[in-house]
Amino acid sequence: MGMHASEKKHLSARAMLSKIRAVFKAIPDPTKDHGGQKHAISIADCLMSALAVFGLKFPSLLQFDHGRDDPVIKHNLTTLYGVKNVPSDTYMREKLDLLDQNRLRPAFTKLFSLIQRGKVLEDYRFLGKYILVALDGTGLFSSDKVHCENCCERHHRDGRITYYHQMLGAVVIHPDHREVFPFCPEPISKGDGSTKNDCEQNATKRFLPQFFKEHPHLSVVFTSDALSAKVPYLQPILEGGDHFIVGVNDTGNPSLFKWLKGVEMETKRVVRGNETWELSFYNHIPLNDANPDFEVNFIDCKISNDKGKVSHFSWITDLLVTQENVVDIARGGRARWKVENETFNTLKNQSYNFEHNYGHGHKHLCHILGLLMFLAFLIDQIQQRCCALFRAAMQKAKSKTRFWRRQQSIFTELYIASWEDLYIWMVDKTHGGVTMYDTS
Numbered sequence: 001m002g003m004h005a006s007e008k009k010h011l012s013a014r015a016m017l018s019k020i021r022a023v024f025k026a027i028p029d030p031t032k033d034h035g036g037q038k039h040a041i042s043i044a045d046c047l048m049s050a051l052a053v054f055g056l057k058f059p060s061l062l063q064f065d066h067g068r069d070d071p072v073i074k075h076n077l078t079t080l081y082g083v084k085n086v087p088s089d090t091y092m093r094e095k096l097d098l099l100d101q102n103r104l105r106p107a108f109t110k111l112f113s114l115i116q117r118g119k120v121l122e123d124y125r126f127l128g129k130y131i132l133v134a135l136d137g138t139g140l141f142s143s144d145k146v147h148c149e150n151c152c153e154r155h156h157r158d159g160r161i162t163y164y165h166q167m168l169g170a171v172v173i174h175p176d177h178r179e180v181f182p183f184c185p186e187p188i189s190k191g192d193g194s195t196k197n198d199c200e201q202n203a204t205k206r207f208l209p210q211f212f213k214e215h216p217h218l219s220v221v222f223t224s225d226a227l228s229a230k231v232p233y234l235q236p237i238l239e240g241g242d243h244f245i246v247g248v249n250d251t252g253n254p255s256l257f258k259w260l261k262g263v264e265m266e267t268k269r270v271v272r273g274n275e276t277w278e279l280s281f282y283n284h285i286p287l288n289d290a291n292p293d294f295e296v297n298f299i300d301c302k303i304s305n306d307k308g309k310v311s312h313f314s315w316i317t318d319l320l321v322t323q324e325n326v327v328d329i330a331r332g333g334r335a336r337w338k339v340e341n342e343t344f345n346t347l348k349n350q351s352y353n354f355e356h357n358y359g360h361g362h363k364h365l366c367h368i369l370g371l372l373m374f375l376a377f378l379i380d381q382i383q384q385r386c387c388a389l390f391r392a393a394m395q396k397a398k399s400k401t402r403f404w405r406r407q408q409s410i411f412t413e414l415y416i417a418s419w420e421d422l423y424i425w426m427v428d429k430t431h432g433g434v435t436m437y438d439t440s
């Protein structure tokens with residue numbers, strides 16, 4: 001892997017966390033009006049402490065309750081996360097529960113502009129001038145007992161109620177690269193005072209205008225699954241000046257597939273590694289009979305590998321499909337799995353404890369914690385892509401799980417002066433000039 005965008009100072013953990021802390025410091029304390037909080041611990045300290053829980057992959061918020069008076073943990077939360085006063089678990093939850101989750105948005109946009117400044121996205125160009133953004137919903141929380149004001153509800157026939165929250169993730173992906181970069185996810189939950197369940201489609205409708213406002217100069221190709229192959233979801237993307245590659249199937253769009261039977265499609269066949277791709281495409285066909293004026297371009301793709309396994313995909317796109325770009329567009333459509341695999345599964349299975357109940361709160365806690373988890377994940381992805389020292393420390397640990405476990409134990413046992421020192425220590429304990437010392 002090249003060192004191109006590597007040692008950019010502003011993409012170090014230290015620089016990213018100090019940007020985030022500046023965003024958090026500007027958030028007004030939601031409990032201020034309730035009087036009496038003379039020695040209150042700041043919102044920034046609460047948010048940074050929660051971010052540290054996810055950054056360090058601690059299995060619960062309670063970890064800090066046990067460690068709050070521990071001089072090593074206090075020291076390291078200050079040097080690494082800028083936390084001045086470590087809140088108790090209960091205090092942190094109560095404060096964060098009252099926060100408007102939109103207050104956290106600038107933390108994501110700040111990191112995104114750092115990525116842009118670092119020219120990280122040059123490697124992520126799709127079809128020469130776009131970036132590819134996968135949109136997909138995922139579960140954040142589900143319980144038959146615990147719930148809050150904003151939980152969605154599923155009523156079962158036997159009278160049972162399941163309470164749940166989901167989030168719509170929007171993630172920069174690229175077919176050739178492993179790392180993905182999430183934008184601020186959109187919570188899927190009942191809004192204040194609403195009695196109706198929210199859904200992924202509504203979340204998309206809320207997500208897009210905010211996204212266009214925050215990133216007016218990005219040229220984006222959005223990719224998502226067949227549920228989005230409908231005019232109300234595609235139209236706003238086009239109106240925002242952007243593009244789409246969306247999965248499609250004959251159950252969702254029967255008339256499209258009926259029309260396609262009557263046309264002669266252009267074809268292309270390529271061999272990619274151990275796979276053979278057989279592509280057919282057709283431009284300018286109505287999406288469905290309810291919207292005859294809404295034309296899309298269609299791609300069908302059959303991939304067979306040398307073991308005889310065949311996979312079949314179909315997409316619609318507004319991009320004109322040609323012999324030259326059909327493979328790239330299909331690869332963009334295929335890359336959508338990365339939001340499932342590289343993002344959601346990582347958050348669920350690799351120590352981030354997404355879906356794990358960190359305490360539910362009454363109002364916003366569930367989403368605030370969800371957003372902080374995505375933010376911790378974004379920092380990790382940027383480091384993995386851009387920080388050679390981080391990668392070396394990861395390599396040394398041989399697996400992510402071992403890396404997080406090691407980082408945790410160093411964090412709780414040794415005084416750490418900086419992130420650089422931590423990673424240098426993880427690469428080579430005998431390295432000179434490390435300012436860490438054992439407490440025993």
Ligand SMILES: [Zn+2]
Nearest residue numbers: 147148150151
């Ligand atoms: Zn809830």
